[in-house]
Amino acid sequence: xxxxxxTAMEIREKIANKEISAQEVIKAxxxxxxxxxxxxxxxITITEExxxxxxxxxxxxxxxxxxxxxxxxxxxxxxxxIVTKDIRTTAGSKMLENFIPPYxxxxxxxxxEEDGIIxxxxxxxxxxxxxxxxxxxxxxxxNPIDRERVPGGSSGGSTAAVRAQEVALALGxxxxxxxxxxxxxxxxxxxxxxxxxxxxxxxxxxxxxxDVVGSFARNVTDASLLLDVIAGRDEKxxxxxxxxxxxxxxxxxxxxxxxxxxxxxEYMNMPMDARVKEKVLQAAKVFEKLGxxxxxxxxxxxxxxxxxxxxxxxxxxxxxxxxxDGVSYGHRTEDYESLDELFxxxxxxxxxxxIKRSIMAGTYILSTEEGRKYYEKAFRVRALLxxxxxxVFEKYDVIxxxxxxxxxxxxGESVKNPTEMYGSGIFCIPANVVGLCxxxxxxxxxxxxxxxxxxxxxxxxxxxxxxxxxAFEGELSLGGDK
Amino acid sequence: xxxxxxxxxxxxxxxMTKTKLFCSCKNEFGGExxxxxxxxxxxxxxxxxxxxxxxxxxxxxxxxxxxxxxxHRLKMDRKHYFYPDLTKGYQISQDDNPLCANGYLIIxxxxxxxxIGIQRIHLEEDTGKSIHTEAGDTLVDxxxxxxxxxxxxxxxxxxxxxxxxxxxxxxxxxxKYIEVSxxxxxxxxxxxxxxxxxxxxxxxxxxxxxxxxNLNSFKAVATAIEYEEKRHISLLEEGKxxxxxxxxxxxxxxxxxxxxxxxxxxxxxYAVDVxxxxxxxxxxxxxxxxxxxPELPQDKKERFxxxxxxxxxxxxxxxxxxxxSIFFEETVKLCDDPKQVSNWVMGDVLxxxxxxxxxxxxLKFGPEDLAALLKLIKExxxxxxxxxxxxREMFETGKKPEDIVKEKGLIQISDEDELKKIVAQVLxxxxxxxxDYKNGKDRALGFIIGQVMKATRGKANPQIVNKLVLxxxxxx
Numbered sequence: 001x002x003x004x005x006x007t008a009m010e011i012r013e014k015i016a017n018k019e020i021s022a023q024e025v026i027k028a029x030x031x032x033x034x035x036x037x038x039x040x041x042x043x044i045t046i047t048e049e050x051x052x053x054x055x056x057x058x059x060x061x062x063x064x065x066x067x068x069x070x071x072x073x074x075x076x077x078x079x080x081x082i083v084t085k086d087i088r089t090t091a092g093s094k095m096l097e098n099f100i101p102p103y104x105x106x107x108x109x110x111x112x113e114e115d116g117i118i119x120x121x122x123x124x125x126x127x128x129x130x131x132x133x134x135x136x137x138x139x140x141x142x143n144p145i146d147r148e149r150v151p152g153g154s155s156g157g158s159t160a161a162v163r164a165q166e167v168a169l170a171l172g173x174x175x176x177x178x179x180x181x182x183x184x185x186x187x188x189x190x191x192x193x194x195x196x197x198x199x200x201x202x203x204x205x206x207x208x209x210x211d212v213v214g215s216f217a218r219n220v221t222d223a224s225l226l227l228d229v230i231a232g233r234d235e236k237x238x239x240x241x242x243x244x245x246x247x248x249x250x251x252x253x254x255x256x257x258x259x260x261x262x263x264x265x266e267y268m269n270m271p272m273d274a275r276v277k278e279k280v281l282q283a284a285k286v287f288e289k290l291g292x293x294x295x296x297x298x299x300x301x302x303x304x305x306x307x308x309x310x311x312x313x314x315x316x317x318x319x320x321x322x323x324x325d326g327v328s329y330g331h332r333t334e335d336y337e338s339l340d341e342l343f344x345x346x347x348x349x350x351x352x353x354x355i356k357r358s359i360m361a362g363t364y365i366l367s368t369e370e371g372r373k374y375y376e377k378a379f380r381v382r383a384l385l386x387x388x389x390x391x392v393f394e395k396y397d398v399i400x401x402x403x404x405x406x407x408x409x410x411x412g413e414s415v416k417n418p419t420e421m422y423g424s425g426i427f428c429i430p431a432n433v434v435g436l437c438x439x440x441x442x443x444x445x446x447x448x449x450x451x452x453x454x455x456x457x458x459x460x461x462x463x464x465x466x467x468x469x470x471a472f473e474g475e476l477s478l479g480g481d482k
Numbered sequence: 483x484x485x486x487x488x489x490x491x492x493x494x495x496x497x498m499t500k501t502k503l504f505c506s507c508k509n510e511f512g513g514e515x516x517x518x519x520x521x522x523x524x525x526x527x528x529x530x531x532x533x534x535x536x537x538x539x540x541x542x543x544x545x546x547x548x549x550x551x552x553x554h555r556l557k558m559d560r561k562h563y564f565y566p567d568l569t570k571g572y573q574i575s576q577d578d579n580p581l582c583a584n585g586y587l588i589i590x591x592x593x594x595x596x597x598i599g600i601q602r603i604h605l606e607e608d609t610g611k612s613i614h615t616e617a618g619d620t621l622v623d624x625x626x627x628x629x630x631x632x633x634x635x636x637x638x639x640x641x642x643x644x645x646x647x648x649x650x651x652x653x654x655x656x657x658k659y660i661e662v663s664x665x666x667x668x669x670x671x672x673x674x675x676x677x678x679x680x681x682x683x684x685x686x687x688x689x690x691x692x693x694x695x696n697l698n699s700f701k702a703v704a705t706a707i708e709y710e711e712k713r714h715i716s717l718l719e720e721g722k723x724x725x726x727x728x729x730x731x732x733x734x735x736x737x738x739x740x741x742x743x744x745x746x747x748x749x750x751x752y753a754v755d756v757x758x759x760x761x762x763x764x765x766x767x768x769x770x771x772x773x774x775x776p777e778l779p780q781d782k783k784e785r786f787x788x789x790x791x792x793x794x795x796x797x798x799x800x801x802x803x804x805x806x807s808i809f810f811e812e813t814v815k816l817c818d819d820p821k822q823v824s825n826w827v828m829g830d831v832l833x834x835x836x837x838x839x840x841x842x843x844x845l846k847f848g849p850e851d852l853a854a855l856l857k858l859i860k861e862x863x864x865x866x867x868x869x870x871x872x873x874r875e876m877f878e879t880g881k882k883p884e885d886i887v888k889e890k891g892l893i894q895i896s897d898e899d900e901l902k903k904i905v906a907q908v909l910x911x912x913x914x915x916x917x918d919y920k921n922g923k924d925r926a927l928g929f930i931i932g933q934v935m936k937a938t939r940g941k942a943n944p945q946i947v948n949k950l951v952l953x954x955x956x957x958x
Contacts, residue, residue: 319572
């Protein structure tokens with residue numbers, strides 16, 4: 001039996017049935033990491049010892065007939081911008097190269113409480129601030145499907161690890177598509193929950209009004225399983241809401257007859273790879289075949305989403321990055337004579353180019369009269385965008401778009417053409433700006449490269465998008481387009 | 483030439499909540515460095531702030547006590563700057579929507595009551611504390627980081643050092659009355675910066691505003707203002723102007739020294755802190771806080787004048803601190819003579835407190851003891867003068883007045899037969915004085931009475947002695 005090809009649900013079941021032990025599961029995955037990760041570079045830190053300790057505890061529970069947690073024995077990768085107690089958390093930055101947090105993020109606590117096993121911390125764009133995982137201080141992660149290509153980003157380490165069967169599940173964070181775009185590029189499922197569904201306590205912020213933690217898996221069921229565990233109110237994060245909801249897992253019925261599906265024309269008419277568009281239109285046909293009503297809708301302010309997003313994100317980045325000053329933790333320059341020099345040199349040395357660009361843009365926006373005018377306008381446009389979506393969700397359950405307008409690009413290409421890279425998030429950002437839920441589910445391949453279908457839902461209506469994705473995934477697998 | 487001094491104050495006051503503004507760390511002065519800290523107040527990556535509603539309530543209380551309008555919604559902003567004692571590269575504060583605005587406080591100015599405007603009071607977190615060692619290192623203690631603060635900004639309505647001092651006394655007294663801060667300047671729970679300039683009222687020419695920091699007492703605030711006032715005026719007289727700058731008060735030399743220039747306006751890149759959800763402040767809540775607000779100094783003063791028939795001066799002195807006013811009222815409850823109690827509290831009690839440099843809370847005796855003492859005097863058991871001695875003893879030992887009187891045998895002698903004998907004795911021994919008195923030397927009478935008091939070691943009832951001496955001389 002190839003343990004690493006098992007789904008999370010299968011692993012859980014086989015451990016509970018004593019077909020395999022948690023330690024065997026962990027060993028198989030760690031072996032796989034050792035075999036592949038030297039080249040893939042999906043992980044920054046591997047926590048072998050802690051993982052085996054946790055696996056032993058699960059096996060003890062099985063032996064003693066104790067109740068097992070929902071994630072018992074499942075190997076999980078954690079994006080390295082989510083803090084883990086006593087385990088180095090770098091955010092992919094030299095600034096935090098040696099930062100060892102004294103506390104666990106709420107999502108980590110919840111995973112541990114459900115007996116999930118963390119195998120390590122995965123690579124990401126520095127502070128999750130880009131779309132290719134090339135801006136990490138810890139090197140580029142390769143796409144397991146085509147190692148000349150990027151896995152997408154910023155959660156590229158997590159998506160590559162899941163795709164390469166180094167782990168069954170992973171956590172990521174999504175500020176402007178960082179879960180969905182790499183999930184699409186790696187041909188897996190990636191969820192960006194609604195803003196406020198999952199606690200951000202312990203997520204190293206990039207942009208506080210946009211960031212969310214979400215889950216990755218190779219199928220919708222597994223991704224729902226992890227989301228079920230991490231979602232919910234948190235005393236430590238007042239912005240994490242108390243939402244009445246059933247189990248996402250139990251909502252996966254496969255029946256979407258009568259579901260109202262919207263195809264927004266402004267998005268479908270944006271410049272994109274024709275082969276990607278073709279796949280998404282085929283996906284819409286699949287929904288019709290499943291008994292859903294697919295209709296074209298209009299989101300008139302769509303064209304302003306990018307500018308709105310950009311103004312908010314860089315302003316918030318410049319604020320969130322202010323704490324990295326080299327004083328009480330993080331990189332401190334060795335060579336300084338004054339306080340100002342300590343700050344300037346520590347930041348100059350500790351932060352990468354991509355993040356510095358955002359800091360500069362954000363500082364300009366917040367500190368000049370002109371910039372502040374744009375900043376305030378961005379908040380007004382944000383409200384208009386929300387109205388667009390509110391109108392659609394009055395009548396429709398989900399919205400379909402491509403996850404990205406393009407196929408995974410080659411490593412190094414984004415340096416030559418950064419706008420194309422940023423453009424890869426164009427369909428993802430509205431969900432962040434408005435706080436909606438969205439996911440990417442594979443919808444086919446073009447010359448062996450995966451295409452992702454984005455399914456968006458109203459805020460806190462995760463059940464709708466998961467149900468839709470599950471039904472679609474089931475139908476697609478029958479079609480055999482892999 | 484006529485000059486007008488214009489002063490505005492910025493006062494930071496720490497709120498005495500049990501825990502900090504955004505975490506559950508203890509809000510306590512002192513403690514071993516960096517022991518009242520957690521990921522939140524240390525600003526560690528990923529830690530989320532959670533607003534302490536108690537601090538918000540305290541800040542609203544302060545706003546109401548100073549007659550402010552209270553915002554309908556609390557919005558917190560980030561104020562960005564780099565400094566080692568600032569953990570996040572920004573301070574969570576308030577920019578364009580302060581919690582409280584447009585209030586005032588009335589002081590007793592030189593020409594009667596004067597209204598000093600309070601432009602705004604906003605809620606924010608305190609920073610850590612930088613400690614500069616002799617070796618030249620800077621160490622940081624983050625125990626104070628995240629302690630709730632209110633910043634109170636006055637209108638430029640203050641025109642002298644003395645007015646500033648009075649304003650601050652009044653402000654401190656009010657904050658202590660409503661129990662939101664202990665206002666200890668020596669512990670930094672009240673800090674005050676001054677903005678000052680001077681205008682030539684004839685030509686309208688103004689000096690640039692100078693900011694003064696490092697003021698560690700109200701007296702220093704007043705003296706620094708007087709110092710700056712002179713400096714500004716002398717520059718104006720030389721046809722010069724002051725620089726826009728921040729100056730530090732040196733309380734050894736009693737001068738201000740330049741700290742830094744103020745180039746342009748500060749740019750704090752304010753941005754809303756989205757991690758702190760806006761809090762709706764409904765009118766019912768405000769009304770509730772208002773209804774439960776303790777009596778404020780001004781109201782108490784008026785009540786003392788009304789209920790106890792005290793002069794304005796007495797009522798003012800007695801209500802200058804909450805503890806003193808309570809001490810007074812408790813004493814009055816036990817011995818129904820407000821004016822007598824007021825005289826004693828304002829006189830010997832206050833003098834004793836000042837001499838010993840202690841607060842009412844440090845007294846070794848309580849209102850019931852003072853009441854017992856006054857009762858002894860009223861019932862003629864001891865004289866007023868003996869009473870003062872007994873009070874001094876009470877300050878020292880805290881013994882009950884009855885016990886002191888008994889131990890020292892201070893009970894007043896009012897028995898006329900007993901006193902007659904002593905008077906006769908004294909007259910016999912001082913015949914010359916009797917003659918002198920009869921010859922019109924009035925002072926001789928005082929001497930004779932003094933001799934009687936001396937013979938009784940001060941215990942004789944002075945009125946009776948007076949009467950008996952006069953009678954005895956008549957008979958001679």
